[in-house]
Amino acid sequence: MFGLLDIGLVRLYIEGMTKTANAVPDDAPMTMTLDERSTWSYGILVPLSTAAYFGVVLPQLSEAAPAQIEWQVPMLITIGVVIVGTIVGTILSAIFSAVRSRGVDTEFGSDIRDKEIDRHGQRTTEVITGLGLGAVIVLAMLDLDTLWIGSAALAIGAIGATWGALVKIRLYRQSRS
Amino acid sequence: MNTSTNVSNSIRALRFAHGEMTQSALGATIGVTRQTIMAIEQGRYSPSLEMAFQIAKAFALPLDEVFRYNDPEL
Numbered sequence: 001m002f003g004l005l006d007i008g009l010v011r012l013y014i015e016g017m018t019k020t021a022n023a024v025p026d027d028a029p030m031t032m033t034l035d036e037r038s039t040w041s042y043g044i045l046v047p048l049s050t051a052a053y054f055g056v057v058l059p060q061l062s063e064a065a066p067a068q069i070e071w072q073v074p075m076l077i078t079i080g081v082v083i084v085g086t087i088v089g090t091i092l093s094a095i096f097s098a099v100r101s102r103g104v105d106t107e108f109g110s111d112i113r114d115k116e117i118d119r120h121g122q123r124t125t126e127v128i129t130g131l132g133l134g135a136v137i138v139l140a141m142l143d144l145d146t147l148w149i150g151s152a153a154l155a156i157g158a159i160g161a162t163w164g165a166l167v168k169i170r171l172y173r174q175s176r177s
Numbered sequence: 178m179n180t181s182t183n184v185s186n187s188i189r190a191l192r193f194a195h196g197e198m199t200q201s202a203l204g205a206t207i208g209v210t211r212q213t214i215m216a217i218e219q220g221r222y223s224p225s226l227e228m229a230f231q232i233a234k235a236f237a238l239p240l241d242e243v244f245r246y247n248d249p250e251l
Contacts, residue, residue: 176221
């Protein structure tokens with residue numbers, strides 16, 4: 001599910017906004033690439049927004065049966081917040097970085113190193129969501145309320161996406177420090 | 178992805194020998210970011226074979242004058 005929330009749109013948008021600065025001095029502050037920025041945004045937003053979803057939905061169980069709980073709208077809002085938040089967070093972060101370096105370092109593009117790191121993150125996400133999909137299927141087989149099935153799918157997607165983001169952030173930091 | 182490597186390189190020295198070429202300029206020559214050039218220079222990232230050849234070509238040198246393999250068994 002969260003795999004759909006890729007950063008392609010973000011990259012296209014910001015690369016259109018920024019220019020390549022070939023003459024950035026070596027001692028200029030090392031900025032993050034767009035992929036790294038969106039990984040941070042994503043890695044923060046996914047767990048927070050998912051926690052907010054469960055914070056809104058689960059307390060309702062004390063007052064109503066699962067079948068009566070309106071979980072669909074909070075889930076759509078959660079997914080929307082992650083999509084929009086990742087785009088906005090990445091753009092604002094890039095703008096802030098360009099302003100902080102006084103326009104010296106505006107090279108935010110991504111390259112093959114980002115693609116390799118992304119592949120590792122995606123692999124982690126796919127393993128977790130793949131295993132989690134089995135759990136969701138079991139819930140459906142048990143004919144549980146859609147609240148549980150939808151929420152389990154969201155939780156598994158969020159865990160996979162967050163874990164994948166953490167793997168990517170670790171690889172970014174290893175290749176820099 | 179290999180972030181720990183036994184491959185060392187002379188990119189930093191070669192950049193300065195080539196008119197104090199910046200990491201950014203070298204990156205632009207071979208189509209990668211400054212971040213990647215810095216990671217390669219510091220031995221934190223192993224470039225692909227193709228990228229290694231591109232870097233050597235940017236300095237007009239053979240590959241083994243830019244990159245060296247430090248065999249841990251020696």
